[in-house]
Amino acid sequence: xxxxxxxxxxxxxxxxxxxxxxxxxxxxxxxxxxxxxxxxxxxxxxxxxxxxxxxxxxxxxxxxxxxxxxxxxxxxxxxxxxxxxxxxxxxxxxxxxxxxxxxxxxxxxxxxxxxxxxxxxxxxxxxxxxxxxxxxxxxxxxxxxxxxxxxxxx
Amino acid sequence: xxxxxxxxxxxxxxxxxxxxxxxxxxxxxxxxxxxxxxxxxxxxxxxxxxxxxxxxxxxxxxxxxxxxxxxxxxxxxxxxxxxxxxxxxxxxxxxxxxxxxxxxxxxxxxxxxxxxxxxxxxxxxxxxxxxxxxxxxxxxxxxxxxxxxxxxxx
Numbered sequence: 001x002x003x004x005x006x007x008x009x010x011x012x013x014x015x016x017x018x019x020x021x022x023x024x025x026x027x028x029x030x031x032x033x034x035x036x037x038x039x040x041x042x043x044x045x046x047x048x049x050x051x052x053x054x055x056x057x058x059x060x061x062x063x064x065x066x067x068x069x070x071x072x073x074x075x076x077x078x079x080x081x082x083x084x085x086x087x088x089x090x091x092x093x094x095x096x097x098x099x100x101x102x103x104x105x106x107x108x109x110x111x112x113x114x115x116x117x118x119x120x121x122x123x124x125x126x127x128x129x130x131x132x133x134x135x136x137x138x139x140x141x142x143x144x145x146x147x148x149x150x151x152x153x154x
Numbered sequence: 155x156x157x158x159x160x161x162x163x164x165x166x167x168x169x170x171x172x173x174x175x176x177x178x179x180x181x182x183x184x185x186x187x188x189x190x191x192x193x194x195x196x197x198x199x200x201x202x203x204x205x206x207x208x209x210x211x212x213x214x215x216x217x218x219x220x221x222x223x224x225x226x227x228x229x230x231x232x233x234x235x236x237x238x239x240x241x242x243x244x245x246x247x248x249x250x251x252x253x254x255x256x257x258x259x260x261x262x263x264x265x266x267x268x269x270x271x272x273x274x275x276x277x278x279x280x281x282x283x284x285x286x287x288x289x290x291x292x293x294x295x296x297x298x299x300x301x302x303x304x305x306x307x308x
Contacts, residue, residue, distance in 0.1 A: 014168040073233075080280040123277035125293055126234040139279055 001031040001097045002140065005062060006133060007055040007104035008039030015130050022137035029144045030091075034137075035062060039104060048106040056109035059101060066099035068116045070108055071132060075119030084143035100140075102132055155185040155251045156294065159216060160287060161209040161258035162193030169284050176291035183298045184245075188291075189216060193258060202260040210263035213255060220253035222270045224262055225286060229273030238297035254294075256286055 010016040026032045040054035067090065078086060090098050100120075101112060107129075113119070122135050145151075164170040180186045194208035221244065232240060244252050254274070255266060267273070276289050299305075 012172075014172050018166075018168045077278045079227075079278045083279060122279060124231045124233045125237060125276060125289075126296070127289065127292060131289075131292060135279075135281065135285075138281060138285060142280070 001033070002026070002091075003033045003035065003062075003066065003097045003099040004102070004133075004136065004140075005035050005037055005059055005099060006102040006129075007037045007058065009036050010130050010133060012130050015134055018134050019137055022134070022141050026137065026141050026144065029141075029148070033097075037062065040106075051104070051106040052109035053111070055104055055106070056112045059112055060115070063099065063115065064097075066097045067094050069098065069100045069118045069120050070113055070116040071100065071102045071122065071136065072108070072113065072116075072119040073121055073124075073126065075121035077121045077124070080139065080142055080146075083139060084146045087140070087143045088147055100136060102129060102136060104129060155187070156180070156245075157187045157189065157216075157220065157251045157253040158256070158287075158290065158294075159189050159191055159213055159253060160256040160283075161191045161212065163190050164284050164287060166284050169288055172288050173291055176288070176295050180291065180295050180298065183295075183302070187251075191216065194260075205258070205260040206263035207265070209258055209260070210266045213266055214269070217253065217269065218251075220251045221248050223252065223254045223272045223274050224267055224270040225254065225256045225276065225290065226262070226267065226270075226273040227275055227278075227280065229275035231275045231278070234293065234296055234300075237293060238300045241294070241297045242301055254290060256283060256290060258283060 010019055023032070023034050037055065038058040040051040043051050043054070087098075101108065101116070103112075122132060122139070127135065164173055177186070177188050191209065192212040194205040197205050197208075241252075255262065255270070257266075276286060276293070281289065
């Protein structure tokens with residue numbers, strides 16, 4: 001089982017639609033849960049620490065014995081092939097949910113980062129947190145199609 | 155001046171809209187030209203070499219003394235900060251157009267790769283060529299806002 005958690009709904013509607021497309025595709029291939037957890041609102045741009053701590057609280061409630069992978073610029077970079085092999089191995093050897101967490105606008109609190117079993121980086125470049133949501137789902141879908149030997153658009 | 159070339163229109167309409175949004179934003183900040191060159195159609199999935207060669211012909215016609223940067227998985231990876239510094243340096247020291255080329259479905263022909271002054275990689279992961287279009291424009295826009303000291307959504 002794969003889970004993906006992030007705080008707040010995707011505001012950009014084109015990205016929201018694209019994410020929804022990949023969610024539906026992934027759901028046809030594997031037990032998959034995407035949860036948009038509660039967002040800390042109205043704290044203002046200066047209160048990033050408080051935002052992260054509040055959002056960590058909402059995220060934590062959903063974690064039990066999950067194998068947690070946080071997206072982070074300090075994480076490990078993998079090629080798509082390496083990621084597909086890694087994903088296949090994790091799914092084969094874990095009965096626990098494999099849970100990816102993407103931070104919101106303010107990022108992830110230290111507490112959540114400390115809970116992570118692994119850190120993953122999608123790129124050395126920084127993309128907006130909403131775009132990272134799409135990139136992760138695209139990459140999970142790509143890996144699953146590869147495992148099944150399906151063709152996938154380049 | 156920044157130019158971006160790729161063969162064929164973006165078929166996914168959400169991506170097309172997102173790309174258009176970034177194109178408009180970039181155009182407000184710098185002389186910018188985005189050209190969707192002619193696509194080689196109807197050659198079938200087996201004819202990737204022929205597709206690449208045909209599309210290279212259309213791309214080449216648009217290149218004069220351009221400083222060409224091809225997107226490639228063999229390219230150099232940069233962080234967003236490094237990319238912004240690199241972009242600033244290129245724009246400051248080049249009077250020639252700075253031209254990014256992204257391959258189509260079949261990729262870029264050797265002839266175009268050989269014409270490149272530099273190769274750039276957006277990620278160790280492979281994303282669809284249409285998604286790469288969005289990622290490149292997002293990253294150019296991010297760099298330009300940073301150069302101007304504007305705030306940019308994380």
